[in-house]
Amino acid sequence: xxxxxxxxxxxxxxxxxxxxxxxxxxxxxxxxxxxxxxxxxxxxxxxxxxxxxxxxxxxxxxxxxxxxxxxxxxxxxxxxxxxxxxxxxxxxxxxxxxxxxxxxxxxxxxxxxxxxxxxxxxxxxxxxxxxxxxxxxxxxxxxxxxxxxxxxxxxxxxxxxxxxxxxxxxxxxxxxxxxxxxxxxxxxxxxxxxxxxxxxxxxxxxxxxxxxxxxxxxxxxxxxxxxxxxxxxxxxxxxxxxxxxxxxxxxxxxxxxxxxxxxxxxxxxxxxxxxxxxxxxxxxxxxxxxxxxxxxxxxxxxxxxxxxxxxxxxxxxxxxxxxxx
Numbered sequence: 001x002x003x004x005x006x007x008x009x010x011x012x013x014x015x016x017x018x019x020x021x022x023x024x025x026x027x028x029x030x031x032x033x034x035x036x037x038x039x040x041x042x043x044x045x046x047x048x049x050x051x052x053x054x055x056x057x058x059x060x061x062x063x064x065x066x067x068x069x070x071x072x073x074x075x076x077x078x079x080x081x082x083x084x085x086x087x088x089x090x091x092x093x094x095x096x097x098x099x100x101x102x103x104x105x106x107x108x109x110x111x112x113x114x115x116x117x118x119x120x121x122x123x124x125x126x127x128x129x130x131x132x133x134x135x136x137x138x139x140x141x142x143x144x145x146x147x148x149x150x151x152x153x154x155x156x157x158x159x160x161x162x163x164x165x166x167x168x169x170x171x172x173x174x175x176x177x178x179x180x181x182x183x184x185x186x187x188x189x190x191x192x193x194x195x196x197x198x199x200x201x202x203x204x205x206x207x208x209x210x211x212x213x214x215x216x217x218x219x220x221x222x223x224x225x226x227x228x229x230x231x232x233x234x235x236x237x238x239x240x241x242x243x244x245x246x247x248x249x250x251x252x253x254x255x256x257x258x259x260x261x262x263x264x265x266x267x268x269x270x271x272x273x274x275x276x277x278x279x280x281x282x283x284x285x286x287x288x289x290x291x292x293x294x295x296x297x298x299x300x301x302x303x304x305x306x307x308x309x310x311x312x313x314x315x316x317x318x319x320x321x322x323x324x325x
Contacts, residue, residue, distance in 0.1 A: 024263055024265050024266060025263075025265035025266055025268065025269040028088055028265075028266050028269060029060050029062045029088065029089065030062070031062060031089065032062055032063040032064070032065055032089070033056070033060070033062060033063070033064045033065070033088070033089050033090075033091065034064075034065045034066075034067055034089065034090050034091065035049045035052075035053050035064060035065070035066050035067070035091045035092075035093050035256070036067055036068075036069050036077045036080060036081050036090065036091065036092050036093065037049050037066060037067065037068045037069070037070075037077065037093045038068075038069055038070060038071075038074035038075070038076060038077025038078050038080075038092070038093075038094070038098055039068065039070050039074060039077075039098075039160070039188060039189070040068060040070045040187075040188035040189070040190050041068050041190075042189075042190050042210055043160075043188070043189050043190065043206075043207060043209070043210040044095070044126045044207035044208070044209040044210055044254060044290075044292070045093045045094070045095055045254060046066070046068065046093075047209045047210070047290055047292075048093065048123050048124055048126075048209070048254050048287075048292060049066045049093040050066050051283060051286045051287065052123055052256075052274065052277060052283070053065070053066045055277045055280065055282075055283055056273065056274070056277070059273055059277070060273075066093075070187070070188055071187075073097075073098065073102055073105070073106070073160070073161045073162070073163060073164055073324075074094075074097065074098030074102060075098070075102060075106065075109060075110075077092070078092060078094065078098055078099070078102075078111065078113070079109075079110050079111050081117075081257070081258075081259060082110075082111035082112075082116040082117065082259060082260075083111070083259075084259050085259070086118075086258065086259040086260060086261035086262045086263075087262065087263075087266075088258055088262050088263070088266040088267070088270065090258070090259065091120065091256045091257065091258055091270075092117065092256065092257045092258070093254070093255075093256060094254070094255060094256070094257055095126075095165075095252055095253065095254040095255070096165065096252040096253055096309050096313070097160075097164055097165035097252065098113075099113050099117075099257070099306060099309075099310075100113065100306060100309035100310045100312075100313050101163060101164075101165060101168065101313045101317065102163065103310060103314075104163075104310075104313060104314040104317040104318070105162070105163030105317055105322050105323060105324055106163070106324050107323065107324065113306075113310065114306060114307060114310060115260060116259070116260050117257040117258065117259065117260055118257060118258045118259065118260050118261070118262045118267055118299070119255070119257055119299050119302035119303045119306060120255070120256040120257055120258050120267055120270050120271055120274070120299060120302070121255055121256055121270065121271045121274040121275065121296075121297065121299070121302065122253050122254070122255035122295045122296070122297045122302050122305070123254050123255050123256065123274070123278065123292075123294070123295065124253070124254050124287055124292040124293055124294055124295050125227075125251040125252065125253050125254075125292070125293050125295045126207050126208055126209060126251060126252060126254055126291065126292045126293075127207075127208050127225040127226045127227040127231055127251045127291065128165070128166065128169060128205050128206060128207055128208065128225065128226045128252070129205070129206060129207075129208050129211055129215070129222050129223075129224070129225045129226075129237070130144075130169075130203060130204075130205050130222070130223045130224055130225075130240075131193075131196060131203065131204060131206065131211055131214070131215065131220040131221065131222050131223065132144070132196070132202055132203040132220065132221050132223055133196055133197065133198075133199050133201075133202055133203070133220065133221075134218065134219070134220065134221055135199060136202050136203065136221070138223070139221065139223075140223065140243065141223050141224045141238070141240060141243035141244065141245050142243065142244055144203075144223060145173075145177050145179060145245070148177075148179040148180070148181060149178070149179055152179070152180045153180050153182055154182075155179075155180075155181050155182065155202050155203070156181070156182045156183075156184050156201040156202055156203075157170045157181050157182070157183060157184065157192075157201065157202070157203045157204055157205065158184045158185075158186055158191070158192025158193070158195055158196060158201045158203075158204040159183060159184070159185055159186065159189070159192055159204065159205065160185075160186060160187075160188050160189040160192065161185045161186065161187065161188075162183075162185045162322060162324050163317065163322045163323070163324055164185075164189075165205075165252060166189060166192070166204065166205040166206060167183055167185065167322060168313075168316055168317070168320055168322065169205040169226070169248065170183055170205060171183070171320040171322065172247055172248060172316070172320070173245065173248070175319065175320070176245065176246060176247045176248075177245060181203075184201050189204070189206050189207070189210055190210070192204040192206065193206055193210065193211060193214065193220075196220055197214065197219050197220055203223075207252075208225065208231060208233065208234075208290070208291035208292075209290035209291055209292055212233060212289070212290050212291055215234065222234065222237050223243075224237065224238050224239060224240045224242075224243045224245070225237055225238075225239055225240070226239070226240060226248045226249070226250050226251060227239055227249060227250065227251040228241070228249045228251070230242075231291045232288055232291070232293075233288065233289070233290070233291035234291070251293070253295055253305065253309075254292075254295075255295075255297075255302060256270070256274070258270075267299055268299070271298065271299055275296050278294040278295075278296050279294075279296075
């Protein structure tokens, strides 16, 4: 076959493939889409999924259903999505804890946190807050550290479970400050927060969206937030760095992933639609109310972020000794 004929055939094939991909993306979605949240209701993942799910439903003209599938530190829901059809109709609402940390914490997983997923779009970065029971004597981070040093082993902090981000934050304070905060694992962050309010434990690290209302209603006292800057929702609340506690300058990402093998045109369409929604005034207002900052990325950027965080947190997990068989 002449060279020109070969080139013409390749060009026609490429054009057909591009056309088919565009048609596939244009037709999506033609039925309801589910967003699986692998945590209990009430947390940051749940709140963000419901905000973006409502807006996607309005944009797509199809129901976007948020479904909670908690268990095993997020592994139950994450595994469910990993094994779902790769067609874009089942998405995972994930964050750095389940997607980048669990692989190092759990001895074996039934899925690969990186290879079994197609990153679709990040939604937001969210700081975590350290909150204490209202009767706890310490009112600032330095006072808390001083109290913990004076009462080693007597201060208990709750988390969403062994190896969760809230757990590792407490262990990072232990390592950085030379104190012994005692970890109390729960099945979800909501249980740890409930017992902090009730006084069964003294404190917990939790995502800001999950505790905004309790702080405003004086159910708990906020001590400090992670991240490199103060939260716009609580401008008077210092960061840990400002309070003299380094090593906690992080605001974890939250985002949507699809099963690996989801057609690229569908991933691109979802990413573009979500990117536009993250500039929507109503979305920005709702994010601001819960202390979340919108975070727009392309799928390739999201993949690199995930890969980098898996490596970074593996070092933290190793140093903390957190491990679940």
